[in-house]
Amino acid sequence: MNAVASVSAKAAFVRKVGGPFTIEQVDVAAPRDHEVRVRMVAVGMCHTDLVARDGFPVPMPIVLGHEGAGVVEAIGAKVSRIKVGDHVVLSFNSCANCPSCNATKPAYCYNFLANNFSGVRPDDGSTALSQNGEKVNGNFFGQSSFGTYAIAHERNTVPVDKSLPLELLGPLGCGIQTGAGAVVNSIGLKKGESLAIFGGGAVGLSALLGARAIEAGTVIVVEPNLARGELARALGATHVINPKETPDVLAKIRELGGGGVTHAVDTTGIPAVVAVAVETMLPNGMLGLIAVPPPDASLPANMMSMLIRGAGVKYITEGDADPQTFIPKMIEWYVAGKFPFDKLIKKFPFDQINEAAHASEKGEAIKPVLVF
Ligand SMILES: [Zn+2]
Ligand SMILES: [Zn+2]
Numbered sequence: 001m002n003a004v005a006s007v008s009a010k011a012a013f014v015r016k017v018g019g020p021f022t023i024e025q026v027d028v029a030a031p032r033d034h035e036v037r038v039r040m041v042a043v044g045m046c047h048t049d050l051v052a053r054d055g056f057p058v059p060m061p062i063v064l065g066h067e068g069a070g071v072v073e074a075i076g077a078k079v080s081r082i083k084v085g086d087h088v089v090l091s092f093n094s095c096a097n098c099p100s101c102n103a104t105k106p107a108y109c110y111n112f113l114a115n116n117f118s119g120v121r122p123d124d125g126s127t128a129l130s131q132n133g134e135k136v137n138g139n140f141f142g143q144s145s146f147g148t149y150a151i152a153h154e155r156n157t158v159p160v161d162k163s164l165p166l167e168l169l170g171p172l173g174c175g176i177q178t179g180a181g182a183v184v185n186s187i188g189l190k191k192g193e194s195l196a197i198f199g200g201g202a203v204g205l206s207a208l209l210g211a212r213a214i215e216a217g218t219v220i221v222v223e224p225n226l227a228r229g230e231l232a233r234a235l236g237a238t239h240v241i242n243p244k245e246t247p248d249v250l251a252k253i254r255e256l257g258g259g260g261v262t263h264a265v266d267t268t269g270i271p272a273v274v275a276v277a278v279e280t281m282l283p284n285g286m287l288g289l290i291a292v293p294p295p296d297a298s299l300p301a302n303m304m305s306m307l308i309r310g311a312g313v314k315y316i317t318e319g320d321a322d323p324q325t326f327i328p329k330m331i332e333w334y335v336a337g338k339f340p341f342d343k344l345i346k347k348f349p350f351d352q353i354n355e356a357a358h359a360s361e362k363g364e365a366i367k368p369v370l371v372f
Contacts, residue, residue: 026130059119066145183263184211185319197219205232288313
């Protein structure tokens, strides 16, 4: 059954660079052929939402939000894999028709920006959102899920079992997938191998969860915030280094890891931190870089040192995940008690979206989830 009419929804708009979010009425169109309309149950807030709010080039006014979870309320005429009533998690979007998408590597879609950041449907520049007949930009990560209803695409919509706590699942679509996927998929961490994680925010702690799920050996988290360090320990970090207390982080990692670690990930994007991370790796080691760096930063690595160790560096988008298979895998780990990602989540009512953003920026909430 397709709903032919648009629905009225409440959504968080960003009208100017820097915000704030303002909750306003918006009309959400009926889904087109390959689209689905989802009644949102909850949505995670990711660092990228705040980067977009604060000036990453997205058109305004726009509805952001890209870690949505909800119930499918209507489907387009050509949707075959999703049914009305399905519980779903929404993830990033991709074009379905480029060399990366054809190789099931949608995180490196050649048309990633157009499908996730352009604010419109890339094929015709239209948008599913409007207010009093005026166009409102949407399609952020193929969803714009900071609203009571969202239009997503069959391709970035992942059905999940109805017995699961849907309210918690949205962050699996981006932040948690990014951290866990980075170590499990992108840099190929294996059981028994060692890992250093720079930064204990949502992505760094998700990397830790991924490492624990696959039974990695030594996992060291470098994080100056004491509460985050404590949480890292509770989630299974074998060591936590506070760089305020232990200024020579490199020496400490070499001591703890027997000369270094086989793998490392940086989630800070700070060149001085990356300079340490590249030196922590044992021969044939691999470093993953996840965070958004300053636009003018160069990689601070000594080429001879890298050569002698045969060390590698991989820049990572969305944890190299194919959401259709990786989200179910994380859920399988969660159900088996090996991936307690719910410990990262702090819930806020949707209308406290600005408070949630503030708590995230202050480090008081690792992964805010807005509940409708
Ligand atoms: Zn593509
Ligand atoms: Zn994200």
